[in-house]
Structures are given as structure tokens and as C-alpha cells.
Amino acid sequence: MRDAMKTDAFQIRIASLMFILGICTVAITQNATHQRTSSSSAPEAMSNVLASSGPHPSLGDEAKTFDRFVGAWDAEFTSYRDGGKVYHRKGELHFGWVLDGRAIQDLWIAYPTAARKEREIGTTIRFFDASLKQWRIVFILPEFNYVVTLQGGREGDRIVLRGVDPSGLPLRWTFSEITHDTFHWQGEKSHDGGKTWMIEEDHHMQRRAG
Amino acid sequence: MDRTLLRKMTFLLFIVAVTVLCVVAATESRNSTNLPLREAMIRVLGSANPNPSLGEEAQTFDRLVGSWDADFSFPQADGTVRHKKGELHFGWVMDGHAVQDLWIGYPTGEQKERTIGTTFRFFDTKLKQWRIVFINPQYNYVVNTQGGREGDRIVLRGSDSDGLPIRWIFREITPQSFHWTGEKSHDGGNTWVLEEDHHMKRRAS
Numbered sequence: 001m002r003d004a005m006k007t008d009a010f011q012i013r014i015a016s017l018m019f020i021l022g023i024c025t026v027a028i029t030q031n032a033t034h035q036r037t038s039s040s041s042a043p044e045a046m047s048n049v050l051a052s053s054g055p056h057p058s059l060g061d062e063a064k065t066f067d068r069f070v071g072a073w074d075a076e077f078t079s080y081r082d083g084g085k086v087y088h089r090k091g092e093l094h095f096g097w098v099l100d101g102r103a104i105q106d107l108w109i110a111y112p113t114a115a116r117k118e119r120e121i122g123t124t125i126r127f128f129d130a131s132l133k134q135w136r137i138v139f140i141l142p143e144f145n146y147v148v149t150l151q152g153g154r155e156g157d158r159i160v161l162r163g164v165d166p167s168g169l170p171l172r173w174t175f176s177e178i179t180h181d182t183f184h185w186q187g188e189k190s191h192d193g194g195k196t197w198m199i200e201e202d203h204h205m206q207r208r209a210g
Numbered sequence: 211m212d213r214t215l216l217r218k219m220t221f222l223l224f225i226v227a228v229t230v231l232c233v234v235a236a237t238e239s240r241n242s243t244n245l246p247l248r249e250a251m252i253r254v255l256g257s258a259n260p261n262p263s264l265g266e267e268a269q270t271f272d273r274l275v276g277s278w279d280a281d282f283s284f285p286q287a288d289g290t291v292r293h294k295k296g297e298l299h300f301g302w303v304m305d306g307h308a309v310q311d312l313w314i315g316y317p318t319g320e321q322k323e324r325t326i327g328t329t330f331r332f333f334d335t336k337l338k339q340w341r342i343v344f345i346n347p348q349y350n351y352v353v354n355t356q357g358g359r360e361g362d363r364i365v366l367r368g369s370d371s372d373g374l375p376i377r378w379i380f381r382e383i384t385p386q387s388f389h390w391t392g393e394k395s396h397d398g399g400n401t402w403v404l405e406e407d408h409h410m411k412r413r414a415s
Contacts, residue, residue: 045277046301047256049312050328072250096251099312099326102347107254107304121304123255125328127347138343138352142307142332147343149352 056101062128065135065154066104068178069095073205077110080200089113091120093205103127122146137161137173170194181207261306267333270340270359271309273383274300278410282315285404294318296325298410308332313346327351342366342378375399386412 055063073093080086091110098105103125110120122141129136129151137150150163150173159175170190177184187201260268278298285291296315303310308330315325327346334341334356342355355368355378364380375395382389392406 044256044258044301046299046310046312047252047303049299049314050255050310051252094251094254098252099328099347100324102326103328103345105251105255107251109254119305121307123304123308123330125330125345127345127350129350131350136350136352138330138345140308140330140332140343142304145332145334145336145341147341147354 050098050105052097052099052101054101055097059101059128062135062153063101065128065159066095066126067097068180069093069106069175069183070097070104071095072208074208075108075110075206076204078202080198080202092208098125099127135159135161137163165189172197255303255310257302257304257306259306260302264306264333267340267358268306270333270364271300271331272302273385274311274380274388275302275309276300277413278388279413280313281409281411283407283409285407297413303330325349340364340366342368370394377402 055067071094073095075091075093077089077091078086079089089110091108093106093108095104095106097103104127106124106126108122108124112119120141120143122139124137124139126135126137128134132151134151135153137152139148139150140146146166148163148165148171150161150171152161153159157176157178159178161173163171163173165171170193172188172190174186174188175183176186183205185201185203185205186199188197188199190197260272276299278300280296280298282294282296283291284294294315296313298311298313300309300311302308309332311329311331313327313329315321317324325346325348327344329342329344331340331342333339337356338358339356340358342357344353344355345351351371353368353371353376355366355376357366358364362381362383364383366378368376368378370376375398377393377395379391379393380388381391388410390406390408390410391404393402394405395402
């Protein structure tokens with residue numbers, strides 16, 4: 001009788017062990033399968049190879065210029081246009097190191113509005129030009145057939161980038177009031193060769209919790 | 211009695227250990243797919259397909275999406291040819307409004323680190339042409355070209371950073387291979403010098 005009970009208890013233990021092992025095997029296998037498809041499925045291979053976890057050591061102290069923006073931000077966009085029109089929009093920004101840490105790529109996303117059904121999405125590549133000793137920036141917004149290049153770097157506690165817009169007018173993009181969790185971004189244009197500047201874009205960002 | 215208790219304890223410990231190991235393994239395997247917040251950009255960037263607004267034009271570069279092994283050749287002025295191996299990756303990005311690719315050259319004797327450049331390709335709806343920006347940070351290099359399909363080739367034209375005309379051509383395009391040439395003109399486009407001559411083979415997935 002005692003032997004029979006022992007055998008029952010033993011069988012229950014074995015059964016429960018097999019059950020746990022079974023659950024674990026299924027869990028691990030599912031994760032492994034997910035990993036395999038996400039790392040080798042053709043359309044996603046590019047972005048997996050693109051990303052880097054940190055700046056390349058060759059950047060040295062210059063990496064800090066944009067490293068502090070790495071992560072995700074909620075954005076309040078304000079745009080001023082000719083005739084005094086003001087547009088408010090919400091959106092998000094994402095910054096990340098790419099190309100073995102030799103560049104930062106970011107995404108500027110504006111959420112859909114009543115007038116625009118699809119969100120807008122632009123990207124910037126930022127790298128430090130070792131011969132110019134300046135950061136070079138290329139911003140691309142396909143939906144507006146827009147490509148613009150600027151260059152610059154830290155000026156005091158700001159980052160100032162200068163360039164020319166597609167119509168030939170001087171552009172100035174400034175990151176200011178930079179804290180760990182917030183920053184302010186302004187885009188200005190000059191219609192008199194750089195004597196006076198008009199604010200066209202005035203955006204406030206807040207780092208996403210996470 | 212003592213022995214039974216010991217056996218029970220050992221068994222209990224064994225069950226706990228197996229459970230902990232399984233949970234750790236499962237969690238680690240999951241963490242490696244969920245990139246940390248620092249890498250969130252990448253998750254938002256990629257798109258599975260071209261944006262429907264591109265219509266038939268999407269096909270110009272859609273057929274290159276995926277991973278390729280590359281045999282790079284660089285004919286030199288003295289008639290010799292420098293060879294290098296590497297890989298290419300093409301993928302749709304930005305809600306399918308652009309294709310981004312990576313051109314990677316493996317390390318060589320003189321170059322310890324791999325070289326890595328990236329291209330953005332989007333269809334300019336006003337120009338009715340593809341616009342291309344290629345960036346290679348290691349060489350402080352940014353160049354713009356534009357163009358599109360010409361017969362069974364893709365031809366892109368622009369100016370190099372030294373101001374000289376360049377011509378980039380995708381040719382002999384099949385699902386499994388293509389040939390890419392980069393040419394430069396020193397006489398305003400009358401004659402072209404072959405500077406880059408690369409052969410790609412699609413990676414088995």
C-alpha cells in the first residue's frame with residue numbers, strides 16, 4: 001500500500017516535471033522562431049545591420065553632440081508660414097546610432113491631421129566630417145521631394161546648423177535649452193542673405209518615459 | 211524518514227532550478243528581439259512594403275530588397291584592379307516612401323575595419339525621377355544622383371564631390387544577381403572612365 005502510494009507520488013512528480021519542461025520548450029522554441037524570422041527575413045535585414053548600440057570610438061568627445069538625443073521623443077510642432085498662418089501639430093522623434101556608430105539617424109514623424117490622412121515621416125543622417133571638423137547633416141522628406149544639407153556643431157550650450165534650402169535661401173537650425181528630458185528646436189530662414197532671420201519652425205520635445 | 215525528506219528536498223530544488231533556467235532562457239531569448247529604447251529608431255524606420263502611392267515605380271528598386279554578397283572591383287589608373295568583398299542590404303523605410311541600403315566592404319590588409327555607406331532612394335513626384343543620396347561617413351562623402359529605369363537598366367547621374375560628372379548603372383538585373391558600375395567623366399560627359407565594377411549575388415535566406 002505504501003509502495004503503491006510512493007509510486008503514485010513518483011509518477012505525479014515525473015508528470016509535473018515533464019509538464020514544466022514541455023511548457024519551457026514551447027516558450028523557448030517560439031521565441032527562437034520569432035528571433036530567426038526577425039533577423040533573417042529579407043525586408044528587415046537592412047535595418048538590423050544598420051543599427052549600432054553606441055557611437056564609434058573614433059568620434060571621441062564629438063559623439064556627445066548628438067548622443068544625448070538618442071531615444072524617443074514626443075514632439076509639439078509649431079510652424080509659421082507666409083501671411084502669418086500658424087500650424088500646430090503633434091508627432092514623435094527617434095534618434096539612434098547607425099553605420100557602426102559613425103552616424104546618427106533620426107526620424108521626424110508628424111501625426112495625421114484632418115487635412116492629411118497619412119503621417120509624415122522625414123529622416124536625417126548626421127555624421128562628423130573629420131576634415132571639416134563639423135557635423136554634416138542630410139535631411140530627407142520624400143513626401144515633399146525635399147533634400148537639404150546643413151553643417152555645424154556645438155556653439156556654447158546650443159547646436160547650430162547652417163545650410164541653404166532648395167530655393168537657395170540661407171537656413172539655420174538650432175537645438176537649444178537641451179536637458180536630459182527636453183529640448184527646443186528652431187528652424188529659421190533668411191530672405192536678405194543672413195541679415196535677419198524668420199522663425200518658420202518652432203518645436204518642443206519631451207523624452208518618452210521608458 | 212530523513213532520507214525521504216532529503217529526496218523530496220533534492221527533487222524540489224531540481225524542479226525550482228529547471229523552472230528558473232527555463233524562465234531565464236525564455237526571457238533572454240525574448241530580450242534579444244526587443245531592442246532597448248536606444249535602438250527604437252530602427253524599429254520605427256523599417257517598412258515591409260513600398261507605399262501604395264509609388265505605384266508601378268516601386269518596382270524600380272523593390273527587386274533589390276534583401277541581402278547580397280558583393281565582389282567589388284576598382285580598376286586603377288595604372289591598369290591594375292583592386293578587389294574587395296562585402297555585402298549589400300536593401301530595405302523599404304519610412305512608411306515605404308524610400309529605400310535605404312547599406313554597402314559594406316569587408317576589412318582588408320590595410321583597412322582593419324569594415325567600411326559602411328548608406329543610400330536613400332525616393333521617387334521625386336515632381337521630377338518624375340528617383341533621387342539618390344549616398345553617404346559614407348568614413349570618407350566624409352555625400353553625393354547626390356538621380357535617374358531611373360532605362361530599358362532593363364537603372365541609370366543614375368550626378369556630380370561627384372570634386373564636381374566631375376558620375377554615372378551609376380545597375381545592369382544585368384536578375385532575381386539572383388546584378389552588376390553595378392560606377393563611371394566618371396573628365397571631359398564633361400564625352401567619355402567615361404570605369405572606376406567601380408561590382409557583381410552581386412543574392413544571399414540564400
